[in-house]
Amino acid sequence: MWTSSSNVRVLALLPALAASAVAQHGAYFTMGSPALVIESLDPLLNPGTQSAHVHSVVGGSAFGPTMDFALTQTSKCTTFGVTVDNSNYWMPAVYFYKNGKFTLVPEAPPKHKVYYKYGKGDNTPDLERSEFPQNFRMMSGDSNLRSDDGSFGSAGSQLNWQCHGSGNQRATGFPKGFTSCSGNYVGGLAATMRFPSCWNGQDFNPDRPMAHMAFPINQDGMAGCPDGFKEARFPEIMMEYWLDVSQFDGQYGADEVPWVISNGDPTGFGFHMDFLNGWKPGVLAKAIRGCDIGNTGDPLDSPQCFGAGSVQSEDAKQACKIAPVINQDIGLNGPLSQLPGCNPIQPGPGPATKPANCAGAVIARPTSATTASTADATTATSAPANSPSPVKSSSSAPPSPTDTGSGLQPVSVNSTSGVWKAAGCYLDALNPRSLGNGQLEWWGQPITSSNCVEHCDSIGAKYAGTENGGQCFCGNELVNSANRPGKCTSSCAGDKSEVCGGPALLSIYSLDGIVALQKRKTHHSHGRHFKATL
Numbered sequence: 001m002w003t004s005s006s007n008v009r010v011l012a013l014l015p016a017l018a019a020s021a022v023a024q025h026g027a028y029f030t031m032g033s034p035a036l037v038i039e040s041l042d043p044l045l046n047p048g049t050q051s052a053h054v055h056s057v058v059g060g061s062a063f064g065p066t067m068d069f070a071l072t073q074t075s076k077c078t079t080f081g082v083t084v085d086n087s088n089y090w091m092p093a094v095y096f097y098k099n100g101k102f103t104l105v106p107e108a109p110p111k112h113k114v115y116y117k118y119g120k121g122d123n124t125p126d127l128e129r130s131e132f133p134q135n136f137r138m139m140s141g142d143s144n145l146r147s148d149d150g151s152f153g154s155a156g157s158q159l160n161w162q163c164h165g166s167g168n169q170r171a172t173g174f175p176k177g178f179t180s181c182s183g184n185y186v187g188g189l190a191a192t193m194r195f196p197s198c199w200n201g202q203d204f205n206p207d208r209p210m211a212h213m214a215f216p217i218n219q220d221g222m223a224g225c226p227d228g229f230k231e232a233r234f235p236e237i238m239m240e241y242w243l244d245v246s247q248f249d250g251q252y253g254a255d256e257v258p259w260v261i262s263n264g265d266p267t268g269f270g271f272h273m274d275f276l277n278g279w280k281p282g283v284l285a286k287a288i289r290g291c292d293i294g295n296t297g298d299p300l301d302s303p304q305c306f307g308a309g310s311v312q313s314e315d316a317k318q319a320c321k322i323a324p325v326i327n328q329d330i331g332l333n334g335p336l337s338q339l340p341g342c343n344p345i346q347p348g349p350g351p352a353t354k355p356a357n358c359a360g361a362v363i364a365r366p367t368s369a370t371t372a373s374t375a376d377a378t379t380a381t382s383a384p385a386n387s388p389s390p391v392k393s394s395s396s397a398p399p400s401p402t403d404t405g406s407g408l409q410p411v412s413v414n415s416t417s418g419v420w421k422a423a424g425c426y427l428d429a430l431n432p433r434s435l436g437n438g439q440l441e442w443w444g445q446p447i448t449s450s451n452c453v454e455h456c457d458s459i460g461a462k463y464a465g466t467e468n469g470g471q472c473f474c475g476n477e478l479v480n481s482a483n484r485p486g487k488c489t490s491s492c493a494g495d496k497s498e499v500c501g502g503p504a505l506l507s508i509y510s511l512d513g514i515v516a517l518q519k520r521k522t523h524h525s526h527g528r529h530f531k532a533t534l
């Protein structure tokens with residue numbers, strides 16, 4: 001256990017937390033959620049691979065190693081009461097550490113509670129707020145922090161840990177001064193954190209995950225956003241993560257901190273949260289104009305909020321689960337001798353460093369998550385008139401189109417326009433997608449490379465691409481990609497003998513079996529796409 005005093009700066013009661021404790025009307029609403037799955041995935045920072053540490057995930061059931069907006073809309077259920085929210089939210093799990101053993105701390109009701117806040121200083125709706133664009137994503141916090149770097153205050157994430165016991169001890173990092181968090185009206189240890197809400201119009205950048213967002217400087221309108229971040233102001237998301245620590249009562253002293261975040265952080269400062277938008281378009285925009293039920297307990301299916309039929313039962317929320325895709329012991333069956341993954345304890349106070357030789361295994365999305373109908377499947381768009389000149393691949397011949405490295409075979413497809421041939425395996429840049437502006441194609445049948453080619457040919461696209469066993473993209477240009485011979489090894493959902501790319505990898509087809517690569521500045525293209533979908 002650790003007894004450092006660096007993480008016990010007790011905070012004054014935050015106004016947001018006061019609002020959560022007192023039932024009142026206001027320009028916000030709340031939703032509680034059980035976990036959808038607990039495993040080592042993070043499609044924002046580690047797309048297509050096992051993530052660095054274990055996360056607790058809530059939201060739509062389409063969650064997987066690689067994600068975009070279209071995939072969220074294929075969710076068959078959601079863990080939230082409001083069924084039109086198929087967004088995903090995730091945060092690191094927490095462990096109890098004693099005698100060299102790590103015990104996964106169970107979650108306590110309400111487990112994950114999310115607040116959507118969109119009020120002005122007078123607590124009336126701020127009409128300058130916008131709903132999130134499709135494919136929008138963000139995070140709050142820094143996994144590497146091990147001390148207070150000044151980013152947690154009123155103008156920051158407002159990270160707060162609280163023992164909801166008789167003493168209600170709270171701090172920015174893990175609090176001390178208690179041996180039990182029982183005895184209050186609810187009990188438990190909880191983290192609270194808010195997301196930034198001011199946007200500069202750019203996409204999420206995994207190398208600089210907070211660069212496109214900023215926290216507001218006050219509550220009112222676009223004027224409340226800092227310069228450079230006035231492209232849009234979104235509802236402020238605040239989340240609580242509740243843990244049931246009652247089984248550990250009496251096993252630690254009041255001057256000890258026995259908790260460790262799954263990233264190897266024993267201080268609590270490295271807690272963080274991620275968000276990937278999956279709201280049905282138009283629904284949130286309407287709600288933030290008139291839903292003022294606050295914390296009163298009034299139903300979210302009221303006309304001014306989400307309307308009749310929009311709220312599901314508690315049993316339906318609890319029943320929404322998905323199986324993990326990572327074969328990893330995370331401690332569900334008993335204590336562990338080390339944290340899952342490669343996460344040695346790093347108490348700081350300096351930032352944590354990434355251990356060597358800790359690359360996550362590449363994994364494929366389960367095909368069942370990608371074969372459901374999507375309400376937003378659209379056809380590919382043509383290349384813009386000002387597209388840069390093509391940059392040819394290094395060889396004019398098809399770059400190893402038959403070498404899949406898996407024994408699976410690419411196909412040749414007779415279509416209306418002629419015979420489409422395999423052009424090879426290519427990287428999907430993901431942020432934004434390399435083919436078809438990221439628009440998933442679907443026509444009611446499990447995906448194969450053959451039917452993807454036929455579909456793309458029917459809508460006049462130059463290229464067809466299949467990815468991750470169950471995704472089809474069509475387009476007239478392949479942008480910011482690179483040849484990856486032999487790396488496409490995922491079998492197709494509709495025909496296991498055909499190859500359909502891999503995680504963040506596209507099996508590309510064209511009429512001549514050749515593809516021309518194009519380079520483009522990412523932020524220009526994706527920024528225009530986002531503005532069009534605000």
